[in-house]
Amino acid sequence: MDIALLIKAAIMGVVEGLTEFLPISSTGHLILAGSLLGLDDARGHVFDIAIQSGAILAVICLYWQKISTTVLNLPSSRQAQRFALNVVIGFAPAGILGLTVYKLIKENLFNPGVVAAAFIVGGLIILWIEKVAKPAPRILDIDDMTPLDALKVGLVQCLGMIPGTSRSGATIMGGMLLGLSRKVAAEFSFYLAIPTLVGAGAYALYKERALLSLADAPMFAVGFIVSFISAWLCIRWLMRFIVTHTFVGFAYYRIAFGVVVLATASTVSWTA
Numbered sequence: 001m002d003i004a005l006l007i008k009a010a011i012m013g014v015v016e017g018l019t020e021f022l023p024i025s026s027t028g029h030l031i032l033a034g035s036l037l038g039l040d041d042a043r044g045h046v047f048d049i050a051i052q053s054g055a056i057l058a059v060i061c062l063y064w065q066k067i068s069t070t071v072l073n074l075p076s077s078r079q080a081q082r083f084a085l086n087v088v089i090g091f092a093p094a095g096i097l098g099l100t101v102y103k104l105i106k107e108n109l110f111n112p113g114v115v116a117a118a119f120i121v122g123g124l125i126i127l128w129i130e131k132v133a134k135p136a137p138r139i140l141d142i143d144d145m146t147p148l149d150a151l152k153v154g155l156v157q158c159l160g161m162i163p164g165t166s167r168s169g170a171t172i173m174g175g176m177l178l179g180l181s182r183k184v185a186a187e188f189s190f191y192l193a194i195p196t197l198v199g200a201g202a203y204a205l206y207k208e209r210a211l212l213s214l215a216d217a218p219m220f221a222v223g224f225i226v227s228f229i230s231a232w233l234c235i236r237w238l239m240r241f242i243v244t245h246t247f248v249g250f251a252y253y254r255i256a257f258g259v260v261v262l263a264t265a266s267t268v269s270w271t272a
Helices: 003-019 026-037 042-050 051-061 063-072 080-108 110-131 147-161 167-177 180-207 214-244 246-264
Strands: none
Touching: 003 026, 003 051, 003 214, 026 042, 026 110, 026 246, 042 051, 042 180, 042 214, 051 063, 051 180, 051 214, 063 080, 080 147, 080 180, 110 167, 110 246, 147 167, 147 180, 167 180, 180 214, 214 246
């Protein structure tokens, strides 16, 4: 057993778990961390996708009561039906776009210039939204969202396919701009992550299945478990944080990270 490789897997799991649901782009951080740790080959990219499942499991566990209640009451409850429909509608744009043009996005947008620009512009947009967002949001409970609200957030989520943008950042900040409270925007972002990332992960793993072997199981298991734990802690922290804080700090962090991308352009492979 390669202990050094398992330590690297654990570090990547921490990076994935801590960045997947914050508005700072997990993809950008995984690319940089993978390059520094020597996990930036084809197998490393498959590993990045696989450990997303650990982060998604954390969401499912933390919000199990809402998820299970919705599933159990789906045949008879209008509220459960509307919530489930909203998640499906919110997922649909990214699902369709992912199946049609994501290959083109990977081929043309995964480069230092685009990643850095996405980080910096995203940071500036967060600063702008924090300035113009209404102090009294229109929607204070996730069950009050309409299908149109869900569609709008789903369309914004598509921006997260641009490397460096952040899927969670796009959905949370977009939701706030559309009148959702911070709490509702964050929660709906978490729920959208379940079908979006599970679907994207399953599709990518199927396409790259030839790269996988049983010998990789310990590495993938460590990354999965650590990603689950760190995502669990991060989500719980974030939901407490947004009660009394804005996302301004994340905006400045994004801008600084964009500068890091430019500074490492000659040494890091940003063509994942």
